[in-house]
Amino acid sequence: MYVLYSFLVFLSLLYYLPATVWKLKIRRGEKLHLKERFGLSFSLPSPEGTSIWLHAVSVGEVxxxxxxxxxxxxxxPDWTIYCSALTNSGYTVAGSKLGEADHIFYVPFDFAWIARKFFKRIQPRLFILAESEFWPNLLRTARRHAGGVLLVNxxxxxxxxxxxxxxxxxxxPLLGNIDRFLVQTAPDGSRLQAVGISGDRIRVVGNLKADIQLPxxxxxxxxxxxxELNCPPVAVVLLAGSVHVGEDVTVLKAYAESxxxxxxxxxxxxxxxxxRVEVIDSLCIQMGFRVVRRTGEEPARDWDVFIIDTIGxxxxxxxxxxxxxxxxxxxPWGGQNFLEPAFYGKPIVFGPHMKNFAVLAARFIENDAAVVVQDGAALSRVWSEGTKSEWKKTGERARMTLDSLRGxxxxxxxxIEAFIENNL
Structure with missing residues (x-):
């Protein structure tokens, strides 16, 4: 199975890598760190004592x-913490937000011979995956070269x-490489048991994101x-965060109606x-909005749409x-993490497709701490008919709901400590 998988990964790289180089490196000027990902050049030092390697895909997992x-x-404090990310945005955010990590790097391409180089250099006592990141060769190599393999969150x-x-x-057999599964909810654990993972390897611990600490x-x-944004004191500020392709058009139309x-x-x-920034900018101009960007000129007092074109x-x-x-x-994407606005006591609105956060969303809805809209027209009504006093009460309930989920x-x-003590 692993030989066939590695061959397919090789073919995928041959097919997708040229287009990726063109899109990211040539058009956007982004570094791809290919030498590091191929294990040809990386500057990770070996640890002096206990080391832990944590891996996350992108921004949310980081x-x-x-x-x-x-x-x-x-x-x-004597542990050496290594943290890897897959995407450029994840790596950037890790560099700015994970100050306690000792070393941050790009995860290698999923070939066993490359992964072995990283494991031999890092010598992790534990290899820890975040959320649902299951790379076959990486996991198999971790099983052989790390003291233990855990899934967190x-x-x-x-x-x-x-x-x-x-x-x-x-x-x-893929999941068999993981020693312990620390999952967010009981249904997550049940789905693992349905494919043969024994219950004694599963622990329901909650969602790490609920322990969020922001400035x-x-x-x-x-x-x-x-x-600083030159936003008039009387303005009512709407924020549409992590808006996807196509959805941005719906949001702008709802805003225009509101x-x-x-x-x-x-x-x-x-x-x-x-x-997507250029497209949104053009759409705003076509709709008659006065638009500015975060990285652009100083916002004029009379802007209508402010585009966040930065990461983090x-x-x-x-x-x-x-x-x-x-x-x-x-x-039908599955939603985005809404705990950041909840932390600041803001009223939360989302659409019907929240499968990635189903349990959390249900909890917030049950507590009247979030509002569900079915389409752009419903979103427009929330924006145009809601009052600040109503929104403030909803936001307070959102913060209380978040506080109840911590731990x-x-x-x-x-x-993690118990696993190390009992197994390593």
Missing amino acids: LSLQTLIRALKSRH GRISDRTGRRFRRFRCLVR PMNGENAAVLRS RDKRPELRLIIAPRHLD ELARFYAVCDIAFLGGSLI ATEKTVKE
């Missing part, structure tokens, strides 16, 4: 490890669970930021992918908005 790495380093969606059951004969933002600080009724509305929009700043803007809409939810970091740290 941020989920923030409190865990901080807690591990606080309790075990594990999330197995309904769709993934169905695929696992369909290909159980392949999935079971405090009081009323005075928020007012200063709004002033502004006809409430001209004091202002929209801050953050596309999920930055290559979205949480700061959640702190100053009056209401937050989370993207990936009006299309996953402490449980995860204890499970």
Whole structure:
């Protein structure tokens, strides 16, 4: 199985790599770090004592490890923490947000001969995966060269669970490389058991993202930021975060309809992918909006749409908005993490497609801490008809709901420590 898989990975690289080089390196000027990913050149030092390697795919997974790495380093300052990411955005955010990690690097391409180089250099006592990142060769190599392999903040969606059951004969040996599964919810654990993972290898510890800690933002600080944005004091600031392709058009149309009724509305929009910025900018101009970008000129006082075209700043803007809409939810993507606006006590709005955060979303809806809209028309009504006092109450319930969900970091740290004590 692994030989065939490696051959398919090789063919995929031959097919996709030229286009990726053209898109990212030539057109955008981004570095691909190919020498590092192929294990031809990397500057990771070997550890002097106990080392832990944590791997995350992209921004969301990286941020989920923030409190865990901080807690591990606080309790075990002599441990060397290595953290890898797959995407450029994940690597960038890891560099700015994971200050307690000793070394941050790009994960190697999924070939066993490359992975072995990294494991021999890092010599991890534990290899830890975040959420649902299952690379066959990486996992198999980790099983052979690391002291133990753990999954943290594990999330197995309904769709993934169905695929696992369909290909159980392949999935079971793949997951067999993992010693312990620390999952977010009981349904996540049940989906693992359905493909043959024994219950004694599964622990339900909650969602690490619920332990989020962001910079405090009081009323005075928020007012200063709004002033920097040249946002009028009477303005009602809407924020649409992590908006996906196509969904951005729906959001802009909903905003246009809302502004006809409430001209004091202002929209801050953050596309999920930055290559969508130019399109959104053009759409705004076509619709008659006065638009500025985060990286552009100083915002004029009379802007209508403010585009966040940077990575890692979205949480700061959640702190100053009056209401937050989370993207990936009006299309069948599965939603985006909405705990950052909840941390700042902001009312949360999302669409019907929240399968990636189903349990969390249900909890917030049950507590009247979030509003579900079915389409752009419903979103427009929320924006145009809601009052600040109503939104403030919803935001307060969102913060209380978030506080009730905390504790996953402490449980995860204890499970890691217990695993090391009992097995290594």
